[in-house]
């Protein structure tokens with residue numbers, strides 16, 4: 001394993017948009033710095049960093065070097081007085097094009113039920129996997145087709161709610177920033193017209209259809225009884241597959257994402273869009289007929305990811321809001337109005353807390369079609385939440401919105417979800433400072449953090465190299481599958497490896513680039529998806 005030396009000068013290891021503000025973050029004692037042209041090693045700028053301030057969450061004394069004055073496209077690095085250097089990075093008008101492609105391509109690598117091969121997979125191909133029918137728990141003898149879709153993560157389970165969150169982020173990215181998705185024809189299904197992001201999401205939507213039973217309810221998940229070994233390739237994971245029972249959370253998520261897809265696919269594929277809408281409507285009927293449902297827990301004998309969720313009003317709210325936005329039917333509006341009064345989180349975008357998607361759908365429906373007071377409350381609440389995130393970011397050494405207690409399992413999802421929310425605030429307020437704060441979150445993800453680590457495999461000078469990802473462990477290829485977002489620091493020390501190695505570390509350092517650390521270094525589809533959204537924003541023109 002090559003040694004990872006943490007450099008005292010951290011940057012976004014991909015780079016910075018030419019027009020925006022640009023800062024590097026320093027932990028060393030030197031204050032004078034120079035920006036060097038990477039090829040000629042000549043200085044193009046010199047400056048002095050700010051006064052250092054102690055940052056408790058990172059456990060470092062951090063100072064800022066501003067080099068916004070450098071605007072010429074090129075490759076650079078930063079050097080301190082004592083000769084310490086940063087990673088090389090680029091300055092360009094659109095520095096994140098390849099990154100966005102890679103983050104999106106990751107979903108191709110997560111595909112289940114098909115061979116990954118040839119020019120599409122490079123060295124990371126494998127045979128088709130998980131083609132057997134699954135047994136439906138509680139219905140002896142019933143076996144159903146379950147193939148297709150994306151694996152969830154470093155394991156091979158397929159979970160309806162998390163899948164819906166991932167598709168929602170990608171479809172929202174396409175809806176808001178279509179210009180960032182125009183020239184990305186890199187998939188087997190590419191027809192030269194349909195944007196790759198829609199082709200890729202269709203893979204998951206086609207699988208989600210199979211998760212709906214005739215009554216409209218949606219099975220919570222489809223997995224083997226327990227996790228396979230860490231080096232088992234997908235095609236060798238041949239244990240019996242099980243559909244776990246229907247849950248209200250999964251059904252709400254399904255209705256939400258299908259109603260969204262019905263709207264977005266309509267110009268491209270009317271039949272598919274109509275199928276999505278019909279499926280969403282049946283799912284909604286099931287929810288209406290099942291107003292009080294217990295939260296999902298793993299059935300006896302199943303020990304794979306639980307994705308438990310005690311609160312399903314948020315998923316119902318999202319479903320109603322998307323169905324109203326897509327169909328304009330009054331019954332859905334009535335449901336939104338009733339659900340909006342309940343006290344679940346309205347601005348969260350996690351796999352268990354989907355209320356934020358409902359809020360966005362309702363606001364996007366527009367003032368004219370919505371209840372004035374609910375619209376105003378949601379809009380004000382969204383902006384207040386964005387202001388809170390921006391205030392935390394201003395206090396934080398690495399300029400992100402995570403407080404110490406926010407470094408939980410999958411903290412990088414919060415980093416990207418919060419950036420998404422800031423970009424929603426930008427959209428509804430027209431205020432550019434929200435986007436600047438969101439961009440700081442992308443800088444953190446790509447290496448401007450206390451560990452000098454890019455949390456995206458294959459991207460940046462010090463990327464994660466040993467994710468808890470079964471294909472990356474089992475394929476015999478040295479480099480991991482590229483474009484995968486790692487979970488990031490989790491101060492709860494939820495696995496044995498980190499409990500042994502990271503006791504007493506500050507929150508933002510509770511991370512191990514080791515394949516045994518599933519609580520800090522696993523990868524998932526729903527950690528990638530908000531990162532695609534954020535990268536797409538800055539690919540669709542950044543004015544700075």
Ligand code: G3I
Pocket residue numbers: 152153154155157304305306307350405408409410492494518519522523524
């Ligand atoms: O919400 C609470 C918060 O209030 C509290 O302060 C904090 C303190 O630790 O915990 C928060 O809950 C955490 C929860 O994630 C929030 O999302 C739990 O501690 C944490 O254990 C839980 O982790 C989840 C993990 O499964 C274990 O259940 C991750 O979110 C979730 O992404 C992860 O999902 C797994 C699947 O089960 C299987 N597939 C891989 C996937 C990724 O590791």
Ligand code: 9MR
Pocket residue numbers: 153154155227229230304305518522
């Ligand atoms: O590999 C599993 C990973 O995909 C899950 O996210 C994680 C939490 O549910 O569990 C991992 O499996 C571990 C199991 O929970 C405990 N024994 C070690 C397993 C890692 O190989």
Ligand code: ZN
Pocket residue numbers: 111112113129130151156234
């Ligand atoms: Zn598979």
Ligand code: CA
Pocket residue numbers: 249309310311312313314315352353354
């Ligand atoms: Ca919920």
